[in-house]
Amino acid sequence: MEQYFATVARGLEEIATQELQTLGAVDAEPGFCGVAFSGDRELLYRVNLWARLPFRILVQVASFACRDADDLYAGVQRLDWEPYLTPDLTLAVAATGKTRQLNHTHFTALQVKNAIVDQQRDRFHQRSSVDTQQPDVQINVHLYRDRATVSLDSSGDSLHRRGYRPAMGKAPLKESLAAALIYLSGWQPDQAFCDPLCGSGTLPLEATLMGLNRAPGLFRDRFGFEGWPDFDAKLWQRLCQQAYEGQKDMLPAPMVGCDRDAKIIIQARSNAKNCDVSSQIAFRAQELSTIEAPDDSGILLCNPPYGERLGRDEDLGAFYKLLGDVMKQRFKGWTAFVLSGNKALAKSIGLKSSQRTPVLNGNLPCQLLKYELY
Numbered sequence: 356m357e358q359y360f361a362t363v364a365r366g367l368e369e370i371a372t373q374e375l376q377t378l379g380a381v382d383a384e385p386g387f388c389g390v391a392f393s394g395d396r397e398l399l400y401r402v403n404l405w406a407r408l409p410f411r412i413l414v415q416v417a418s419f420a421c422r423d424a425d426d427l428y429a430g431v432q433r434l435d436w437e438p439y440l441t442p443d444l445t446l447a448v449a450a451t452g453k454t455r456q457l458n459h460t461h462f463t464a465l466q467v468k469n470a471i472v473d474q475q476r477d478r479f480h481q482r483s484s485v486d487t488q489q490p491d492v493q494i495n496v497h498l499y500r501d502r503a504t505v506s507l508d509s510s511g512d513s514l515h516r517r518g519y520r521p522a523m524g525k526a527p528l529k530e531s532l533a534a535a536l537i538y539l540s541g542w543q544p545d546q547a548f549c550d551p552l553c554g555s556g557t558l559p560l561e562a563t564l565m566g567l568n569r570a571p572g573l574f575r576d577r578f579g580f581e582g583w584p585d586f587d588a589k590l591w592q593r594l595c596q597q598a599y600e601g602q603k604d605m606l607p608a609p610m611v612g613c614d615r616d617a618k619i620i621i622q623a624r625s626n627a628k629n630c631d632v633s634s635q636i637a638f639r640a641q642e643l644s645t646i647e648a649p650d651d652s653g654i655l656l657c658n659p660p661y662g663e664r665l666g667r668d669e670d671l672g673a674f675y676k677l678l679g680d681v682m683k684q685r686f687k688g689w690t691a692f693v694l695s696g697n698k699a700l701a702k703s704i705g706l707k708s709s710q711r712t713p714v715l716n717g718n719l720p721c722q723l724l725k726y727e728l729y
């Protein structure tokens with residue numbers, strides 16, 4: 356059993372713990388901006404392939420008391436790096452956190468890198484080169500309360516970058532946050548789903564991938580663990596093969612995304628094409644005021660402009676009132692969720708929310724507001 360840590364956005368620790376447990380994580384415990392869990396190599400690969408909420412899955416190599424640069428160097432040198440990194444492989448080191456005496460992450464990372472390559476030089480008279488773009492082995496060191504935790508980053512590029520969305524709207528949601536909002540909404544694949552302000556389509560796309568049981572990692576070119584000396588290509592191929600075989604072809608209920616900006620809808624369609632779900636989502640260039648519900652009941656989920664990120668170039672209060680009116684008059688029988696980063700604007704919706712869940716969108720504190728529409 357290895358010790359793993361999935362990094363997630365602040366506020367999503369509990370829901371990410373549930374997701375990881377569903378995937379088979381053992382002893383999953385929410386922490387600060389992450390979830391600690393354990394499991395075998397198959398679990399590590401499966402979580403990278405299937406988890407929709409984490410950014411990275413770190414594999415813990417060591418944890419030791421560390422106050423200053425000497426402790427850090429000595430602690431890293433005590434480890435035997437050969438199983439993880441041979442001199443023919445490239446490396447990069449990323450550092451997070453601090454102690455009183457080690458408060459520059461760049462210096463911390465450099466100290467760790469030096470300790471590793473000095474060990475290689477002593478043993479092999481050769482050392483790994485640094486590659487900050489696409490290293491074979493990405494090492495992560497985290498300092499907290501005079502302890503250093505050294506891990507290998509099994510994901511490489513952040514997992515929220517699924518690989519289907521080169522095209523971006525004006526203020527796109529991160530794919531991982533979109534997935535979290537869908538989980539929080541309780542949407543089930545047999546329900547209709549509508550985002551009337553869909554931008555580049557992140558919410559309908561993530562819901563579609565869930566509904567079709569498509570693994571979010573299948574679109575990515577590469578995971579960090581593929582560069583490791585212990586990479587088990589057969590195991591990885593088996594997991595990918597199983598994921599392909601378990602996919603569904605069709606959603607049983609309507610999946611709709613609309614936006615008044617026709618150019619953004621072209622982007623959303625191109626994203627849908629990239630993940631081969633074009634036939635499953637109706638993306639329409641349509642003004643909010645003209646939207647009709649695509650079914651008698653379902654989940655409406657959207658993140659309207661807050662003003663903060665898109666600029667206050669119009670009367671957002673009137674826009675939020677319109678959103679409330681459309682939800683109330685045209686979406687009877689539905690449950691609506693609005694991600695709001697502005698309390699005053701949320702009030703303009705003019706409906707009573709039945710639940711408010713705090714969520715961070717980047718650094719912006721938001722609330723996911725729930726409305727029962729009947």
Ligand SMILES: C[S@@+](CC[C@H](N)C(=O)[O-])C[C@H]1O[C@@H](n2cnc3c(N)ncnc32)[C@H](O)[C@@H]1O
Pocket residue numbers: 524525526527528551552553554555556557558613614615616619641642643644658659660661
């Ligand atoms: C914050 S963005 C949504 C981003 C989206 N969730 C994504 O991930 O790309 C809000 C969207 O609302 C759209 N919008 C603003 N006013 C609208 C209106 N009256 N009717 C339809 N869409 C509108 C904007 O064009 C913008 O794309």
